[in-house]
Amino acid sequence: MRIERHHQKEQDPKVRAKNFSEPVYNFDAETAVAEAKRCLKCRNAPCRNGCPVAVKIPEFIGKIAEGDPLGAAAVIRETNNLPAVCGRVCPQEEQCEKLCIRSRMEGAVSIGALERYAADYALERGGETTPPKGGLKGRVAVVGSGPSSLTCAADCAAAGLSVTVYEAFHTAGGVLVYGIPEFRLPKSLVKKEIDKLLSLGVRLELNTVVGKTVTLPQLLEKFDAAFIGSGAGLPQFLNIPGENLNGVYSANEYLTRVNLMKAYDPASPTPIPRGGRVAVFGAGNVAMDAARTALRLGAEKVSIVYRRGREEMPARKEEIRHAEEEGVVFELLTAPTEILGEGGRVRAVKCARCELGAPDASGRRRPVVVAGSGFEIPCETAIVAVGTSPNPLIKDSAPDLKTTEKGTITVDEKGAASIPGVYAGGDAVTGAATVILAMGAGRTAAAAIAEYIKGKGAKRIIEN
Amino acid sequence: MYRIVKKRNLAENVVEFVIDAPAVTLNAKPGQFIILRVDGDGERVPFTICDMDKKAGTVTILVQTVGYSTKLLAQKNEGGFIQDFVGPLGRATDLTEFKKVVMIGGGIGAAVIYPQAKFLKSVNRPADVIVGARTKSLIMYEDEFKAAAKNLHIATDDGSYGRKGFVTDVLRELLDRARAAPAQYDAVFAVGPMPMMKAVCELTKGYGVHTVVSMNATMVDGTGMCGGCRVTVGGKALYACVHGPEFDGHLIDWDTAINRSRNFREQEAAHLCKLK
Ligand SMILES: Cc1cc2nc3c(=O)[nH]c(=O)nc-3n(C[C@H](O)[C@H](O)[C@H](O)COP(=O)(O)OP(=O)(O)OC[C@H]3O[C@@H](n4cnc5c(N)ncnc54)[C@H](O)[C@@H]3O)c2cc1C
Ligand code: FES
Numbered sequence: 001m002r003i004e005r006h007h008q009k010e011q012d013p014k015v016r017a018k019n020f021s022e023p024v025y026n027f028d029a030e031t032a033v034a035e036a037k038r039c040l041k042c043r044n045a046p047c048r049n050g051c052p053v054a055v056k057i058p059e060f061i062g063k064i065a066e067g068d069p070l071g072a073a074a075v076i077r078e079t080n081n082l083p084a085v086c087g088r089v090c091p092q093e094e095q096c097e098k099l100c101i102r103s104r105m106e107g108a109v110s111i112g113a114l115e116r117y118a119a120d121y122a123l124e125r126g127g128e129t130t131p132p133k134g135g136l137k138g139r140v141a142v143v144g145s146g147p148s149s150l151t152c153a154a155d156c157a158a159a160g161l162s163v164t165v166y167e168a169f170h171t172a173g174g175v176l177v178y179g180i181p182e183f184r185l186p187k188s189l190v191k192k193e194i195d196k197l198l199s200l201g202v203r204l205e206l207n208t209v210v211g212k213t214v215t216l217p218q219l220l221e222k223f224d225a226a227f228i229g230s231g232a233g234l235p236q237f238l239n240i241p242g243e244n245l246n247g248v249y250s251a252n253e254y255l256t257r258v259n260l261m262k263a264y265d266p267a268s269p270t271p272i273p274r275g276g277r278v279a280v281f282g283a284g285n286v287a288m289d290a291a292r293t294a295l296r297l298g299a300e301k302v303s304i305v306y307r308r309g310r311e312e313m314p315a316r317k318e319e320i321r322h323a324e325e326e327g328v329v330f331e332l333l334t335a336p337t338e339i340l341g342e343g344g345r346v347r348a349v350k351c352a353r354c355e356l357g358a359p360d361a362s363g364r365r366r367p368v369v370v371a372g373s374g375f376e377i378p379c380e381t382a383i384v385a386v387g388t389s390p391n392p393l394i395k396d397s398a399p400d401l402k403t404t405e406k407g408t409i410t411v412d413e414k415g416a417a418s419i420p421g422v423y424a425g426g427d428a429v430t431g432a433a434t435v436i437l438a439m440g441a442g443r444t445a446a447a448a449i450a451e452y453i454k455g456k457g458a459k460r461i462i463e464n
Numbered sequence: 465m466y467r468i469v470k471k472r473n474l475a476e477n478v479v480e481f482v483i484d485a486p487a488v489t490l491n492a493k494p495g496q497f498i499i500l501r502v503d504g505d506g507e508r509v510p511f512t513i514c515d516m517d518k519k520a521g522t523v524t525i526l527v528q529t530v531g532y533s534t535k536l537l538a539q540k541n542e543g544g545f546i547q548d549f550v551g552p553l554g555r556a557t558d559l560t561e562f563k564k565v566v567m568i569g570g571g572i573g574a575a576v577i578y579p580q581a582k583f584l585k586s587v588n589r590p591a592d593v594i595v596g597a598r599t600k601s602l603i604m605y606e607d608e609f610k611a612a613a614k615n616l617h618i619a620t621d622d623g624s625y626g627r628k629g630f631v632t633d634v635l636r637e638l639l640d641r642a643r644a645a646p647a648q649y650d651a652v653f654a655v656g657p658m659p660m661m662k663a664v665c666e667l668t669k670g671y672g673v674h675t676v677v678s679m680n681a682t683m684v685d686g687t688g689m690c691g692g693c694r695v696t697v698g699g700k701a702l703y704a705c706v707h708g709p710e711f712d713g714h715l716i717d718w719d720t721a722i723n724r725s726r727n728f729r730e731q732e733a734a735h736l737c738k739l740k
Contacts, residue, residue, distance in 0.1 A: 168687050170501055170548040207550035209687055213487055233689040237701065244696060244720050246727040253690035261684070262505060269507050269532050271728040344723040391688050393706065
């Protein structure tokens with residue numbers, strides 16, 4: 001039977017472009033049930049194959065259809081410990097929803113929206129039960145507190161292991177707190193998820209830079225195993241003239257100032273440029289987040305400048321649509337060639353138009369500059385969002401840790417790194433990727449860590 | 465939360481804090497720094513580790529009250545707490561490869577050179593030290609330097625203490641004198657306001673003496689994550705927080721660095737007004 005896909009209601013683009021509340025509203029109970037009833041309960045559940053942590057999708061949707069969102073949340077939690085996050089930021093259209101049978105008809109079941117519905121319901125009402133702990137003894141150090149680390153820590157704790165998470169920043173959550181903006185992922189929600197983890201008995205040591213405060217070899221003296229989920233935080237720049245002018249920021253700096261350092265609140269002591277014209281280089285989720293944040297800080301005009309075309313933009317489709325609706329201007333097939341300044345500050349970006357030529361190593365068609373197509377985009381702020389790579393701090397203090405040329409940590413299929421007892425996952429291994437892939441890697445590594453400790457026996461008796 | 469074990473005023477607008485932070489002392493070495501946040505909504509501000517006591521688990525920092533966060537910090541008292549304190553960050557300095565070193569501390573820069581001076585003294589290679597400031601009340605660590613330095617020279621812009629003039633005037637004399645002597649200086653280590661470090665580098669270039677400076681760039685994370693602290697060194701963008709804070713002063717693009725240090729000046733001034 002043909003039933004159209006239900007969409008979440010959204011704030012008026014003009015209004016939401018000026019506030020930091022979520023643009024998309026949660027389903028109400030009635031819509032959630034109606035949408036859940038669209039699920040055909042396919043026996044082979046193709047959607048599950050698209051999910052990196054294989055959430056039991058038809059099962060949880062079935063619970064929502066029965067009017068049992070708490071039951072649905074419990075089903076999701078069996079394989080995904082950050083459902084409220086994933087329901088908001090996963091690229092569902094590339095994963096589960098892409099494989100949904102209905103996607104070939106009148107539109108896939110809104111799996112992401114339903115996941116958020118169940119997760120938010122459970123977080124608000126509470127009453128979720130935690131499964132009993134396993135009996136494994138041993139100590140695990142987890143480096144970083146992004147999604148890969150949170151997942152690995154939760155799974156290790158569930159197995160019975162004693163877990164300490166070491167985070168460089170003053171707040172836990174990784175990209176979920178410093179990168180992804182408040183309007184896309186409310187920080188109060190991330191905090192609830194982290195509190196949940198702590199309630200499992202996981203210890204959290206903030207303000208600890210592994211490789212500096214304590215080195216990996218020092219940690220291994222005290223712990224049976226370690227997981228490295230330190231992400232890919234090192235920003236890349238374009239290496240074009242003018243990048244050191246005042247007013248040029250990496251997306252990491254811009255978003256960290258706004259999110260983690262709360263510059264969105266005018267009372268915060270963290271300075272940030274507000275208003276004016278902003279140019280953002282790049283077209284991934286990070287670029288969309290920076291552009292939409294700039295609008296919310298009061299920018300008059302925000303342009304996304306991207307070398308390739310619309311089809312090649314790596315951001316989630318929803319983010320691109322939202323950015324466009326909110327008034328972000330897309331300068332596609334356009335390469336920035338120089339940042340122009342005046343009195344030490346940015347005045348404009350010099351750009352050239354591009355054409356797509358033959359495919360490059362990544363398989364995408366390489367942009368080629370069209371001769372004589374130069375023009376200027378006037379702006380006072382320029383934000384570089386062209387990618388990040390892993391931070392070398394840990395590697396520098398642990399020479400035995402094998403990494404690739406790109407600086408990513410080398411691991412086997414179970415997440416084991418080159419040092420016995422050391423595991424890694426998430427962006428630190430793959431380079432900048434997604435929340436759900438990082439979570440999947442954390443889960444795989446946790447299972448391997450449990451196996452490793454079982455085989456070897458815990459190093460020493462747990463004191464507390 | 466990190467407890468303030470001791471607090472004393474060292475010079476006009478300069479306060480010394482001894483902070484209880486045992487984890488930081490585990491691996492800390494001279495030349496490294498920490499980042500702190502005064503309270504729950506605070507900025508992340510870097511300070512050099514001036515001294516530490518591994519047994520007591522304390523770290524000493526010097527705070528010059530110049531902006532919003534430093535004023536807020538100066539209002540804290542012994543027994544009080546600081547929200548966040550992370551380190552050691554940056555690379556440690558090693559000046560032991562040099563035989564004859566001049567160290568220059570301009571203003572609060574004295575805090576940065578002190579641990580190095582103390583260290584060189586401990587390995588029996590005490591350095592000549594020049595401490596400079598605008599006026600007498602801004603000179604600090606005089607007794608400490610007397611104990612750690614081979615010779616201590618003091619200069620004030622207004623002549624209210626030591627000799628009248630700039631640190632570069634003293635440095636020029638030392639370099640000239642050393643030219644005639646059998647053992648020349650093989651390194652200068654200068655820390656202070658950027659224009660002072662720039663002037664030192666211009667001078668030492670002429671004498672061909674290797675010069676190391678410490679870049680007090682604006683920082684956010686201190687771990688290489690934001691790129692805000694980037695400094696152009698030898699034509700390449702390096703991060704003061706992970707590749708530095710010390711760099712070869714003759715390779716630094718000073719005009720860009722000085723310009724970048726002014727990035728947020730107006731917004732900071734506006735915010736400072738709120739703090740009375
Ligand atoms: C702005 C932005 C928007 C994004 N949007 C999306 C999206 O919509 N959907 C999606 O799926 N993905 C998105 N991503 C990508 C996603 O956030 C990451 O792939 C994911 O967070 C990676 O998780 P992780 O656990 O590997 O590392 P991270 O989340 O990067 O966490 C790493 C943590 O380790 C800490 N750390 C680093 N080094 C050390 C050290 N030496 N010692 C101690 N701690 C250390 C860091 O401070 C950080 O907290 C986005 C990323 C950004 C930046
Ligand atoms: S302070 Fe952010 S990279 Fe150095």
